Amino acid sequence: MSCGGNCENCKSKPPEEKWREDFPVEWSADNYVTRRDFTRFLILTSGATFLGNGYFVAKNALIPRAESGPIVKIATTEELVVGGVKLFRYPTEADPAMLIRLGEESFVAFRQRCTHLSCPVHFNAEKTHLDCPCHNGTFDARTGRVLGGPPPRPLPRIALKIENGEIFASGLAAQEGAEG
Template sequence: MSENQNTSGSTEQGASSERRTFLKVAACGVGAAWAGMVGYPIYRYIASPVEEAASADVVTEVEVEKGAELPKNAALMFKFGTKPAMLIHHDDDTWSAFLAVCTHLGCTPAYQPEEKRIFCPCHSGVYDAHSGANVAGPPPKPLPQFKVAVADGKVVVSRA
């Protein structure tokens, strides 16, 4: 008799501890759902400019304004998506275009007509003006190069 009572007592205890666990899990689940519902719009709100920039970076082709007017042995800075880019008109009438973001630490390099090279003043990195190859200083990689098409007085730069 007393044994019976004991077993029924312990199953009741088991059921109530099960109920307790269930309630705990349910409460945590509902809490997480709430946190997600509140957190999602806040995240999208804060990340809004990041998303906008990412969609602007999808650009594959840019017409360089007044590009055709660029004299020989000179460079013109323009915007490719959200980033700075550089168009160079060489002495031999060939053209090059690069993403003007130094591969070392992200400074914007400049074309030096005297030395006919691309130079980054931040840490004295040097790139070849025709190929973009990193030839001196700390840059670990060449500058990403674009394709340049010159026709009908228009200069169109596109991803290689």
């Protein structure tokens, strides 16, 4: 029977011991984990990690390499000189892109965000590179392939159609610069 903490025996004990007496717990068994429980935990955690990563691998494997999008007029062939750049937005107003004229009959377009941390890339006509000033990333202006720096993937290339001197964006092109 409890005295309510008023007897001499209870007053002499520190409050921590009184608590332990009121709520007896076998402390040594409380934190004990069997090998079977630990193995079960490891198997479940490893399995969940494997399935989670497998989802992303399967998702990326099933994504088509070329995506069709809205057909949008970007410019006319007379607007750009060789080495010239025109900035535009594609496929939405939130997606900056750039059209580059590399030669008399050679046009390419890329999304303008670096694949590292989404900094804007700029065309370097002297080297025919696309440069990211944030972390010195460099891309090939013909293919979008990574030439240097930390970017993990090539720049997304925009498919172009040229009809009657007008240049249209028509979706994302297959990744030519992708490794593997």
